[in-house]
Amino acid sequence: QQQVKQSPQSLIVQKGGISIINCAYENTAFDYFPWYQQFPGKGPALLIAIRPDVSEKKEGRFTISFNKSAKQFSLHIMDSQPGDSATYFCAASKRGDYKLSFGAGTTVTVRA
Amino acid sequence: DAGITQSPRHKVTETGTPVTLRCHQTENHRYMYWYRQDPGHGLRLIHYSYGVKDTDKGEVSDGYSVSRSKTEDFLLTLESATSSQTSVYFCAISESGSGRQYEQYFGPGTRLTVT
Numbered sequence: 001q002q003q004v005k006q007s008p009q010s011l012i013v014q015k016g017g018i019s020i021i022n023c024a025y026e027n028t029a030f031d032y033f034p035w036y037q038q039f040p041g042k043g044p045a046l047l048i049a050i051r052p053d054v055s056e057k058k059e060g061r062f063t064i065s066f067n068k069s070a071k072q073f074s075l076h077i078m079d080s081q082p083g084d085s086a087t088y089f090c091a092a093s094k095r096g097d098y099k100l101s102f103g104a105g106t107t108v109t110v111r112a
Numbered sequence: 113d114a115g116i117t118q119s120p121r122h123k124v125t126e127t128g129t130p131v132t133l134r135c136h137q138t139e140n141h142r143y144m145y146w147y148r149q150d151p152g153h154g155l156r157l158i159h160y161s162y163g164v165k166d167t168d169k170g171e172v173s174d175g176y177s178v179s180r181s182k183t184e185d186f187l188l189t190l191e192s193a194t195s196s197q198t199s200v201y202f203c204a205i206s207e208s209g210s211g212r213q214y215e216q217y218f219g220p221g222t223r224l225t226v227t
Contacts (some may be wrong), residue, residue: 002153002154006154009152032214032217034214036218041220041221042220043116043202043204043218043219043220043221044155044202045218046215046216046217047215049214049215051139058164089154089155093214098143098206098214099145099157099160099170100155100157100214102144102154102155102156104152104153104154105154106198
């Protein structure tokens with residue numbers, strides 16, 4: 001049973017648009033929430049991560065929003081570019097436990 | 113790929129044969145992990161290691177074993193491969209201390225097909 005539920009499975013966005021990917025969890029022991037980006041034929045790469053003591057973290061065009069009470073977090077890709085076309089995974093880890101539980105992934109396609 | 117290599121990169125094998133995948137790192141990181149990636153499942157942890165000769169099971173460990181005799185090498189063995197083990201296998205590493213163990217870095221993957 002997946003501990004982190006991710007949606008949508010795939011999305012298509014126009015160049016310059018906003019991509020939004022959502023994740024939800026049940027285990028309140030989770031306290032580290034990273035996002036990974038994966039291009040075809042490559043391994044996942046750490047993109048951005050957040051801890052529950054903040055509600056938002058921004059790095060360039062990528063923003064994580066975190067809602068602790070709803071046990072949800074999301075990735076926003078602003079001004080989406082064709083180079084952002086990839087599969088994105090959310091994940092979560094418990095305090096003191098470095099193992100990650102991954103969502104099922106979202107394939108993002110940015111149309112030029 | 114953060115100083116991580118995996119070998120082989122592709123392998124086709126027959127049901128019932130043993131298979132060993134190798135992960136080699138040059139980062140001297142303490143923690144190493146093996147995941148499998150399947151459509152609709154994301155990445156699922158098979159086994160992990162928190163030091164030389166220190167390993168433990170992940171969520172999908174049945175049919176797999178691991179060994180770590182040196183810091184830099186983590187081997188994944190399928191004792192008797194089955195078609196359900198057809199997948200892409202990723203190795204990951206993370207270092208210890210100051211929360212850095214949460215940041216995992218992945219290798220390029222091994223595509224395994226069991227016929």
